[in-house]
Amino acid sequence: MIAEIALPIPVSKTFSYSVPEHLCPIIKKFQRVIVPFRNKHTSGFVIDVEDASNAGLKEISQIIDFYPLIDKNIERLCYWAGNHYVTPMGIVLKYALPKYLKPERYLLSRFNCDCHYRLWESKKDLPFEKVLSLMGIEDVISHLQEKKVVLYDKFTKKAFTEDIVSQTYSKEGKRFLFLGAIQRRIKFYLNLMEDQINKGRNVLMLLPDYNLSGGFFYKILSEKFKKKVFWYGSSVSQNLRMESYFRARNETGNIILGNKSAIFLPIMNLSMIIVERHEEDSFRNESEFRFNAWEVAKKRAEIENIPLILGSVSPKIEIFKGINEGEYALIEDELPLLKNFYQIEINRKRFFSGSIPQEMETIIKDKDKSKKKTIVFTPRKYYSSHIHCINCGYNFICPLCASPLTYKKNEDRLYCQACQKDFDYRNFCPQCRSDLIGFFQFGVEFLEEMLKKAIPDKHIILLTGDSIEESKSLEIKSVHDAEIIIGTNIISKLYGIECDKLIFIGIEDMLSMAGYRAEEKLFQFLYNTLDALNPEAIYFFVDEKKGFNLEHFLYYKEFYIEELEKRRLAEFPPFKNIYLITIEKKTLNAGQRALNTIKQRIEAWGLKEYMKGPLYEKKKRYQWKIMLKDYDERIKDLLFSLYDIQDITIEVNPLHI
């Protein structure tokens, strides 16, 4: 027998191995195996088995899974995702079947015969993994076939079978959008879930993150559905992950929560998928297999013919398009209104040089006695993301990649966001030795410094993605004690914090930070923040020179119609898919050679007219980007054929362009 093995490497072909005699009876598609590759052993995935002579092939050395871990539906889902995101199957399966999935370790074996006493003394049911190694595969198979041994998992204690059994009942795979505020969404989700649980079905819910919205929903859901709520994903311990795995696969009446990888989880009686705040970029996996979990959720709901429910206050533009075209049914249509807001124009230059605008000081000082917090937003973390010498004009740039350096005041170090590396900071210009160093484009640390100077008696804390990472949740005392919170985009997820005043500083900068999705991202951030914080008054401090037009974001339908029209004219998503090819080489010559190869390849496929670029060149690292638009079905084949060129990545509908 010959097995086709997909290896988790960026190569768009599979490798054939011969199946050793003793493994022939148990080898199956989607088992993980260990194979010799080069001079090492690597794990891979069986994606096909055929009865053919195996002349001259290397042999599979070991089998990892006794049972294949995905069913027909997930198989279809993986093939769809591999094609859609132009990713080789080995890499797709690496994410769908992560290393930590080891069911055999958590399955217990109960013997109905006496023979196991030959193997051990204890009468306890042993882990299946142990039984496999003690008895050998052949003996285990015959015992299983003759029902002399039955398996159950240690969490649900229910019998384990190879196939994921699901009830059959009439299903309808419709798509819905619930457009409404957080409290209404919660109520809606709870009702839906209760109904499904009572019917003995499982619900999968995707959340944008584990620490903030994940924790918030976990708490609410577990209060209502005690011991029926499980998080599946890399944020929890191995044991909890495996518990969620078995609860989903082997038991009904559960709610499975997760962020990205959970979308590939086999689930028994799965009756609906809910995606909370599907528009969040955190659903996108940003390395290797660049999938977006909410898109995969949509496909999975389609494959399993079950409803997909999106809940949001700021859906993606493509959903708005989908509503107009009847692809989504709108359940509720009530957004938080932007009310009690004031736009104040300030001179940013003066602000940078250290004088806090009088209005800002007054607003922050004028605090009532309530426990409510004043929350201040700025889009940048750290102190300053643009440092230059005022004397000679030298810009502080990364010695490795030449992109602008950020100053971290708390650590007194320079930081390159692209390389994620730290560098020493000296208080003089490396070019002319002048000590006139100017900091521009300030972040949270700068604001903290200014506010502490102006209002020394208030308790101020900083909240950024980093600080949430460190503390793992908001259940830290300092957040509750704080009177003023200065934060970045994370403030749009601070559910349950009472806020009286919400102050935006530099929100207009977001328009130059997020590429073609900038306006959409700003809109979504704004409405999610209002939804989470429900502030009593809102202040926008914007630069008088930038001419920020808040009006544009006030009426959601008008906003979406206008934005959709721009996308249509530019032939961008959701109208056309974009494929971005990135080449990165260490030398100019090698870079140009690779670039030419790609260009020739595109030309040879007759698809040159759909090519745009190279878009830009990053100095020092020699990076180029080529954009292809999706006009021709052959584009996928062309893109897969580029996998034999080294140092390139292919991205479908990239977040940043």
Added chain:
DNA sequence: AGCACGCCGACT
């Protein structure tokens, strides 16, 4: 991906 091989420029 990650490793072996070969090229070329640097330097005890």
Added chain:
DNA sequence: GTCGGCGTGCTC
């Protein structure tokens, strides 16, 4: 002279 960085080819 030979050491190391970098590009290239290739993996059943």
